Every structure is written in C-alpha cells, then in structure tokens.
Amino acid sequence: IRPHARLGKKTRRHSHIGMRYSSGMEEGGTGDMFAMVASKSAWHPLGDRIGTLLYWINKPFSTGHVDIENADSTTGPIANFNWFSDPRDLDRLVDSTIMMAAVAASPELAPHVVRPSPSSYSGWAKLLGRKSATNYLMTAPVAAMLDLIPALQPAFVKQFIGGGRTLDSFVKDRSEIEAFVRAGVFGQWHPSGTCKMGEATDRYAVTSPDDGRVHGVAGLRVVDASLMPTIPRANLNIPVIMIAERMADAIRRKEAL
Structure with missing residues (x-):
C-alpha cells in the first residue's frame, strides 16, 4: 500500500469493509461467500504496508471429521477438515480468486497500491505473524528500506508475496489458480x-x-x-x-x- 493509503497509528481495527455475496452456484444459495479488506496484513512494520483482499466460503459442501486419538483425556482430538472433498468448493474459491484479482487490478485501486499480487497465509507470512522481538527486528529494517527505495517494491512483492508470480499471468491459467488455492487454503476459525x-x-x-x-x-x-x-x-x-x-x-x- 502506498504511504498515503495506509492506516494511521491511532486506528485499532485493520478491517473496515466486508462484502457478503453469492457465488451463483445454484446449490450454494444466496450469501454463500464472504470477502473483506484488511488494510494491514500483520502486526509488524512490514504488515502495516501490505493490504489483503481475503475471501472465503460461508457455506461449504466439503465435510470433515474429528477422531479421538486415544483414551487419554489430555490428548487433543484429531480434526480433519478434508478440504475440497467436494469439488464445488474449489470451483467457488477459484472463481472468487479471479474476481478479487480483477478488483485488485482495477483503475480505482491503482493510485493506492504498488503492485497487486496473489498471496496466501503460509510460509514466511505465518512465521512472521508470531509476535516477538525477533520478528519485529526482522521486519522493521525491510519496511524502512522499501519506503526509502520505492524502486525495490515491485520486485519484493513479486518474489516474497507472490512467490515469483505476477497477477497478470496468474489469472490467465485456471489450473495454476487451482493449485494455488489447494496449497493455500485454511480454515476461517x-x-x-x-x-x-x-x-x-x-x-x-x-x-x-x-x-x-x-x-x-x-x-x-x-x-x-x-x-x-x-x-x-x-x-x-x-x-x-x-x-x-x-x-x-x-x-x-x-x-x-
């Protein structure tokens, strides 16, 4: 996010816009999907500079199961969400990815973002999401450097957020989007x-x-x-x-x- 569009220090909540929408899939009914805008993506200085369009299925068809591992009451259960056991869930998330990519690349957002990119909550994003002095010290210099040298921002976004992908090429290949969604899917708590x-x-x-x-x-x-x-x-x-x-x-x- 460009400096003028970032949240101020006094703003406590990072999510201000949500959208409930329908996938158009007949079996899904109305309001089976949800999307939101996160104006910062993590607690650390680097997260202050990254916005996210996040979307999920509110009415999935896939079903999972919970198993008891043993008779010891102190042992937690095994929860298997069984993502995409029903292919209709994958289809809806792929369609939503394409829709959100169009929003991210829209001319209305262009003045406010550096380079839209596909992203997922995995890898280094999860590691840096843990609150610690080490993670703060790792992200603060990178954030400062990106502000100081804006020319580095597009390459950083492509490599470290998009995993080497560009949004333009990504949305043209549905099979690549499917692989991306399968690899990055997680529960909505x-x-x-x-x-x-x-x-x-x-x-x-x-x-x-x-x-x-x-x-x-x-x-x-x-x-x-x-x-x-x-x-x-x-x-x-x-x-x-x-x-x-x-x-x-x-x-x-x-x-x-």
Missing part, C-alpha cells in the same frame, strides 16, 4: 457441526434436538456450535448465544416438571 443435532435413528446425529443430550450417554449435553446440523452462512457468535438460550430454557422446563 469458525468450525461447527461435529456433534450435530438429530434423531437417534440418524447415524450421523450425536445430540438430541430437544435439549442437547448426547445419544446413549447419560448426564452429558453439548451446548455450542458443535451441535449445529448444518453450517450457518456467517460467524457463529449470535447463533451460539441463541442455541445456549434455547437449551437452557429446555433444561429449566424439564427440571420444573
């Missing part, structure tokens, strides 16, 4: 549905839709996003509060009988 509600006759149902009781286990309930039978088309906070209120009311009613 809102997993749900691992203990779905349903009747005991449903082999995939774990909990009762009436009060969250786990089928076949006495005295155990689930009251969180785990029991959602389908993935909602947005974040989980308000739906989880609604579920908790509903289940709490059901528990109170049964105790009153």
